[in-house]
Amino acid sequence: MSKLTIPVRKFDAVIVGAGGSGLRAAIQLSEAGLKTAVLSKVFPTRSHTVAAQGGVSASLGNSEDDHWHWHMYDTVKGSDWLGDQDAIEYMCRKAPEVVVELEHFGMPFDRTDEGKIYQRPFGGHMSNFGEKPVRRACAAADRTGHAMLHALYQRNVRANTQFFVEWMALDLMRDDSGQVLGVIALEMETGEVVAFHSKATVFATGGAGRIFYSSTNAFINTGDGLGMAARAGVPLEDMEFWQFHPTGVAGAGVLITEGVRGEGGILRNSTNERFMERYAPNAKDLASRDVVSRAMVTEINEGRGCGPNKDFVLLDITHLDPATIMKRLPGIREISIQFAGIDPIKAPIPVVPTCHYQMGGVPTNYKGQVVSDDGTPIKGFYAAGEVACASVHGANRLGTNSLLDLLVFGKASGDSVIADIKSGEIGLKELPANFADFTLARLNRLNTQTGGANVNETRLELQRTMQKHCGVFRFKDMLVEGVAKILDIEKAVAMTEIKDKSQVWNTARVEALELDNLIEVAKATMVSAEARKESRGAHVRDDAPDTAANPNGRDDVNWHKHTLWHRASNALSYKPVIMTPLSVETIALKTRSY
Amino acid sequence: MEEREKINRLRWRCTRRAMLEMDLLLGEFLDRIYPALTPEQADAFVILADMEDLELWPLVNGSRECPDPVQAEVLALLRNVRVK
Numbered sequence: 001m002s003k004l005t006i007p008v009r010k011f012d013a014v015i016v017g018a019g020g021s022g023l024r025a026a027i028q029l030s031e032a033g034l035k036t037a038v039l040s041k042v043f044p045t046r047s048h049t050v051a052a053q054g055g056v057s058a059s060l061g062n063s064e065d066d067h068w069h070w071h072m073y074d075t076v077k078g079s080d081w082l083g084d085q086d087a088i089e090y091m092c093r094k095a096p097e098v099v100v101e102l103e104h105f106g107m108p109f110d111r112t113d114e115g116k117i118y119q120r121p122f123g124g125h126m127s128n129f130g131e132k133p134v135r136r137a138c139a140a141a142d143r144t145g146h147a148m149l150h151a152l153y154q155r156n157v158r159a160n161t162q163f164f165v166e167w168m169a170l171d172l173m174r175d176d177s178g179q180v181l182g183v184i185a186l187e188m189e190t191g192e193v194v195a196f197h198s199k200a201t202v203f204a205t206g207g208a209g210r211i212f213y214s215s216t217n218a219f220i221n222t223g224d225g226l227g228m229a230a231r232a233g234v235p236l237e238d239m240e241f242w243q244f245h246p247t248g249v250a251g252a253g254v255l256i257t258e259g260v261r262g263e264g265g266i267l268r269n270s271t272n273e274r275f276m277e278r279y280a281p282n283a284k285d286l287a288s289r290d291v292v293s294r295a296m297v298t299e300i301n302e303g304r305g306c307g308p309n310k311d312f313v314l315l316d317i318t319h320l321d322p323a324t325i326m327k328r329l330p331g332i333r334e335i336s337i338q339f340a341g342i343d344p345i346k347a348p349i350p351v352v353p354t355c356h357y358q359m360g361g362v363p364t365n366y367k368g369q370v371v372s373d374d375g376t377p378i379k380g381f382y383a384a385g386e387v388a389c390a391s392v393h394g395a396n397r398l399g400t401n402s403l404l405d406l407l408v409f410g411k412a413s414g415d416s417v418i419a420d421i422k423s424g425e426i427g428l429k430e431l432p433a434n435f436a437d438f439t440l441a442r443l444n445r446l447n448t449q450t451g452g453a454n455v456n457e458t459r460l461e462l463q464r465t466m467q468k469h470c471g472v473f474r475f476k477d478m479l480v481e482g483v484a485k486i487l488d489i490e491k492a493v494a495m496t497e498i499k500d501k502s503q504v505w506n507t508a509r510v511e512a513l514e515l516d517n518l519i520e521v522a523k524a525t526m527v528s529a530e531a532r533k534e535s536r537g538a539h540v541r542d543d544a545p546d547t548a549a550n551p552n553g554r555d556d557v558n559w560h561k562h563t564l565w566h567r568a569s570n571a572l573s574y575k576p577v578i579m580t581p582l583s584v585e586t587i588a589l590k591t592r593s594y
Numbered sequence: 595m596e597e598r599e600k601i602n603r604l605r606w607r608c609t610r611r612a613m614l615e616m617d618l619l620l621g622e623f624l625d626r627i628y629p630a631l632t633p634e635q636a637d638a639f640v641i642l643a644d645m646e647d648l649e650l651w652p653l654v655n656g657s658r659e660c661p662d663p664v665q666a667e668v669l670a671l672l673r674n675v676r677v678k
């Protein structure tokens with residue numbers, strides 16, 4: 001019945017997102033000779049991957065003994081046993097290979113005196129199944145993400161990947177069988193709406209950390225991939241799990257990398273005590289992120305915070321050799337001066353736990369194929385990176401495992417596309433007649449809305465609600481109230497109004513469309529969090545306390561399972577955690593302590 | 595390109611950057627300081643905003659010298675922006 005039509009471009013594969021995961025997938029596809037389009041809201045090397053400072057993990061064993069199996073153990077433990085063990089084994093085994101590959105793509109890793117890749121310790125990474133910290137993080141000074149993105153981008157240029165820069169993907173196209181047929185996207189410079197019709201669609205759109213008011217994430221992280229997937233009927237997995245980084249600069253949210261503690265930084269409270277010694281006697285300041293965040297919040301809640309309002313703690317590196325700080329952590333000194341007004345060589349930096357990373361996402365298997373509720377792949381649909389939930393991070397991600405995730409699953413999703421095209425599993429299917437109707441109706445609604453809600457105000461309300469009702473510590477009544485509030489905000493989002501109706505560079509329209517995605521992520525998060533009546537990893541509930549039966553509030557009998565949120569019904573279903581690795585024995589459930 | 599388009603494109607490039615630090619700084623600058631710039635300074639700012647974050651950051655914090663005098667003026671203003 002559709003009369004509306006838009007231009008259609010055809011590709012073998014369309015990748016949405018030009019961060020680490022999208023660019024890694026694109027290399028696989030372009031080098032295999034597939035006609036590949038990469039869409040990005042910004043120039044590829046402006047993607048958020050640039051912000052990653054700390055490093056990428058791999059058990060290279062360059063500085064001391066290490067093994068992928070130890071890395072796997074740490075990742076399972078870090079995930080609080082919610083990670084799928086097949087995917088975790090896959091990632092940790094592949095790590096040395098993808099890191100060395102990246103080196104061959106031109107990544108300028110720091111070197112040891114013998115010329116090997118320099119490795120430093122990072123929170124939660126241990127040797128010999130949790131015994132003591134191990135040096136596993138490979139870095140390029142504190143510009144690891146930047147250097148990685150440049151190496152990957154150059155390789156793509158060489159492979160003739162076709163980039164569509166300052167294009168925003170709006171919706172997924174599916175047919176009646178559920179197969180994914182590409183995306184519809186908007187070119188900002190012209191306002192033109194175009195269908196990218198493809199055999200395969202790879203989502204690599206990154207995270208959605210901007211659902212929170214206080215976040216280390218850049219403004220671009222609006223969860224567009226999650227919004228598009230949810231609107232197209234794909235469930236979102238484990239969205240209650242958000243990692244709060246222990247050390248955001250108090251006030252601005254700007255991140256101080258864990259590498260600072262790797263180099264010897266110490267957290268102190270108002271009595272100058274190194275309080276992590278009480279919470280994690282072995283790992284101390286290098287314990288897993290959620291453990292450190294919770295310890296910090298406890299210190300603050302119990303009145304040992306610093307400053308006039310006692311609402312932050314201090315990260316101290318004044319005891320380190322200034323030469324080490326300048327050499328290994330130069331960016332950190334600059335950030336601290338500009339955003340906290342403090343030179344960390346002379347005085348400690350005020351820090352608070354800040355929203356940092358999304359563990360949940362579009363459900364995939366370890367091959368980077370998006371899967372439906374029962375685990376069968378959705379034809380033509382793939383995802384990698386922060387938008388995806390493989391699930392390797394489970395209830396809590398270890399630092400440096402995300403850049404690794406981008407490389408491993410970016411590559412794996414590319415390989416799966418190639419294999420699925422080759423086997424005839426997917427091909428260019430015809431578009432249904434009404435393929436553009438849904439998106440054009442959304443755009444038309446926005447263009448003609450009168451008496452509606454202001455985009456900025458609605459976004460702020462959403463962010464404040466998430467922060468207040470669904471933060472580091474979660475409370476039963478607050479969550480129940482939070483669900484009601486978010487559903488109210490959803491009504492405002494459905495009625496956003498923009499004054500600017502022009503075509504060319506209409507940023508008001510783009511921001512309204514981003515808000516359409518944020519609200520889906522916010523709903524999924526709040527509803528999933530309210531329902532999960534235990535504490536696990538980054539999801540910590542006041543009413544699920546530490547008891548003998550449920551250490552740390554974790555309730556394996558009732559809650560050792562993945563959440564799936566469904567947009568159409570705003571309801572949840574659950575699926576089992578995959579406990580069988582690919583080749584080794586199951587890492588059995590155990591209390592998580594550091 | 596008309597003024598509205600130019601500003602909107604600039605706004606996108608100031609507030610959809612790789613790093614939160616730069617979103618905060620450039621966004622604040624665009625709202626508070628940009629409107630009062632001379633035309634030459636405004637052009638210099640567009641060039642600076644088109645740089646990548648890790649290229650621009652050392653210029654902002656002064657760890658690298660900027661050879662262009664007008665850009666240097668704008669950088670001095672940018673350096674003084676304090677984010678909340």
Ligand SMILES: Cc1cc2nc3c(=O)[nH]c(=O)nc-3n(C[C@H](O)[C@H](O)[C@H](O)COP(=O)(O)OP(=O)(O)OC[C@H]3O[C@@H](n4cnc5c(N)ncnc54)[C@H](O)[C@@H]3O)c2cc1C
Pocket residue numbers: 016017018019020021022039040041042044047048049050051052053054055056144145167168169170204205206207216217218220224225255356357384385386387399400401402403404406
């Ligand atoms: C401050 C900070 C420091 C970090 N440090 C580390 C670290 O040291 N080690 C580590 O392992 N991890 C780290 N992380 C996490 C890690 O950087 C991210 O998880 C990772 O870079 C995400 O990569 P990605 O490829 O999934 O997405 P991104 O790099 O975020 O890229 C997303 C891409 O999708 C595009 N996009 C999004 N929506 C659309 C749309 N609608 N249409 C078109 N294009 C779209 C964007 O333009 C962009 O190109 C850090 C994160 C932060 C915030």
